[in-house]
Amino acid sequence: MxxxxxxxxxxxxxxxxxxxxxxxxxxxxxxxxxxxxxxxxxxxxxxxxxxxxxxxxxxxxxxxxxxxxxxxxxxxxxxxxxxxxxxxxxxxxxxxxxxxxxxxxxxxxxxxxxxxxxxxxxxxxxxxxxxxxxxxxxxxxxxxxxxxxxxxxxTKEGVIKHKALSAMEDQTNMQLDQIRQQIELLARQAQEIRKRKELSMMIYEAKLSFKPQIGHIYHLYEKNDGQHILSLVAPQEWGGSGPFKQFVSSVRLLADHTWVEVN
Missing domain, CATH: 2.40.128.20 (Calycin beta-barrel core domain)
Known part of the structure; x- marks a missing residue:
């Protein structure tokens, strides 16, 4: 056995x-x-x-x-x-x-x-x-x-048991589906927060020559020495990445002082 x-x-x-x-x-x-x-x-x-x-x-x-x-x-x-x-x-x-x-x-x-x-x-x-x-x-x-x-x-016993089983399965499956959706939502939110944290750490380690304002959009570049710099000037205004090695992303400062990437 x-x-x-x-x-x-x-x-x-x-x-x-x-x-x-x-x-x-x-x-x-x-x-x-x-x-x-x-x-x-x-x-x-x-x-x-x-x-x-x-x-x-x-x-x-x-x-x-x-x-x-x-x-x-x-x-x-x-x-x-x-x-x-x-x-x-x-x-x-x-x-x-x-x-x-x-x-x-x-x-x-x-x-x-x-x-x-x-x-x-x-x-x-x-x-x-x-x-x-x-x-x-x-x-x-x-x-x-x-x-x-x-x-x-x-059999009568089978019918009774099946009705109870079906009701139980419907309720528990619905509850499990709701929990699954909540878990998936929390996972997506956690991933977004992690991305914001990583981006924020990169920006706060970058060179800042001005005080960023909440809700405003800025532009993050990588310099030739591998360091990052936050600029008011967008890539299209430079006609490319400007004097820097490459353009990283346009970002917005949120009220909680984290940064989010914007298109």
Missing amino acids: VQAYNFLASWQLFPEKCDFQSGIPPKSGNYKIESADNGHALSISINWVSMDNEAYYTQYKIVPDGKSHLFENVELADEAQASIENSSTLLFKFYKNGQVILEVKHEIMPNGYLKLTQQGYDKDNKPFVNIEMYHKQLSVLPYASSVAGVAIRP
């Missing part, structure tokens, strides 16, 4: 990254893998909602020892087999009348996403491949959900 550690999490579905050849396309879903029976089995919890807003929920256990075991959901399969191929690959196989009717391959991708590839046969006995993509949830939910190919049916 040590190698299964990477899979033990609550995973949230990326509906836009999925590819379904069979079944009901999901609108949202979660897929939770937990250790069970003192580490001898895996507990799979599934909860998802269709495009028609119908909620589904189911749960089952599977033993990842590479051997076939009786499966509790007889509607889907008589037996199930699970094997841990390596630290990033987990394989489930479901049997009916001795034949593999569904294979679910779990893969941890290099970007940390969980990819589920389901291969099986639909009700018309035609082969299909469904691909689902998940990302690991940062918070641990009391249960999890997904659109895994295991046969699941809508």
